[in-house]
Amino acid sequence: MTSNQRIEAFVNLGSQLSNEIQTFSEGTQTLNEIIQSSQFQNPWFTPGNVEQALQANLALLNLVDLRAWIEPYSKYFQNDSDKTVGLILAGNIPMVGFHDVLSCLIAGFNVQVKASADDKLLIPYLLKRLIEIEPAFKAKINLVDRLSNFDLVIATGSNNSSRYFDYYFKKTPHIIRKNRNSVAIITGKETKSDLGKLGHDLFDYFGLGCRNVSKIFFPKNYNYSLFFEAIESFSSISNHYKYNNNYEYNKAIYLVNGDKHLDNGFLLLKADTRFASPLGVVYFEEYDLFSFVETHLEENKDSIQCVVCEEAIQGSNSMQDLEIPLTGFGTSQLPGLVDYADGVNILDFLKANS
Structure with a gap:
């Protein structure tokens, strides 16, 4: 296959499946069955979450974006490669490994795919x-x-x-990914709509993704009722028994230990300097000066997947210097083709080893 043939195939895949999701007409029942049955194989993969993941990934499979993405590498990936990439995929959220598969196949490489036991359909x-x-x-x-x-x-x-992977694959060109978390920065200037969009960054896929926000920086003396009111529309997340079990468990621990926290009935806010919070909990820190946030992010940038913040922060030179991906409220779980996990460009990796 040529590069154009590979691109055309993925465009057709995106078009066909997107149409089927919209209609689930006669003859497309198999896709609907996959969406519905995924929850029995993995209770976190509810039909709504699976459909959301499908639509987000299929939206990437359009001719304009795929051509623009691959164009800088056209002379390297024009024809098929005889090299094989081994892919060990994660399964924390639906289809989280699809971008790895797409990147390798669109570049003409062969793939061996070891799907996660949590996402094998x-x-x-x-x-x-x-x-x-x-x-x-x-x-x-x-x-x-x-x-x-x-x-x-x-x-x-x-x-x-990852320690096992590093040892086992030490003699093979590799990309090894570890745990990462995402953070949000609140300035106090956000509208209720902004804060409502932040709910998606917190709760999409139950907060299980590395691009989900697990830590928030609030300005000193922030009125937390504004935050809780804005995310109230996500309260139905507590109807999922596994999420609610985690929320209730952590709430009980904090109450027994006398740990100070804020509680709105489906999310716990706890002051903590760490970034990786338990499910049903979001850690937070207050700041007087924004330089405190920048310093904290700089010290932990290798553990941060992305930062959710307003446009003014995204445009600041100091934040750009941190070299951490920045995204707007509500968009952390809508990465584009060039939003590579851990900031490692897969196409550059493939080009270097082609």
């Missing part, structure tokens, strides 16, 4: 549909339980598993 189904659209992909895609005979590796896991 969605990506295999999309790859099956891709092969139906372009049969030449069949020779380039291999779903495996264990990697073997690979040239490159992209592996995503926890801090513990």
Whole structure:
């Protein structure tokens, strides 16, 4: 396949599945069955969350964006590569590994895909549909339980598993991802709409993604009732038994230990200097001077996936110097093609090892 053929195949995949999601007409029941059955394989993958993930990823598969993304690498990825990339995918939110798969296939590499046990329906189904659209992909895609005979590796896991990956793949060109968290910065100038959008950054996919906000910086003496009022529309998240169990468990711990916290009935705000908060909890810190926030982010930038903040902060030179991805309220879980996990450009990695 040429680069244009690969791009065209993914565009067709995005178009077909997007139309099917809109209609679920006769003949497209299989996709609906995947969406509905995912929750039985993984209770966190509710139909709403799966459909949201599908739509967000399929929106990337349009001709304009794909061509603009691959254009700087056109002379490297014009024809198929005979090299194979081993992909160990995460499964914390639906389809979280799809961008890795897309990047490797669009660049012409072969892939061995080890899907997460928590997300073993969605990506295999999309790859099956891709092969139906372009049969030449069949020779380039291999779903495996264990990697073997690979040239490159992209592996995503926890801090513990990353140590194993680093050792096991030390002689192979690799990208190894660890745990990361995202933060939000509140200045006090936000509208109720801004704060309401922040609810998506907190609660989309139950807050299980590395791009979900787990820590908020508030200005000193902030009126927290404004924040709680703005996110009230997300209260239905407590109807999910696994989320609510986590919320209730952490609430009980704080009450027994006498830990100070704020509680709106479905989210706990707890003052803490750490970034990785438990499910159902968001850590926060107050600041007098914005330089405190910048210093804190600089010291922990290798643990931060992205920062959710207003446009004025995004445009400041000092924040740009931190080299941490910045995004607007409500958009943390809508990454584009160039929003690479951990800031590591996969296409640059593939080009260097082509």
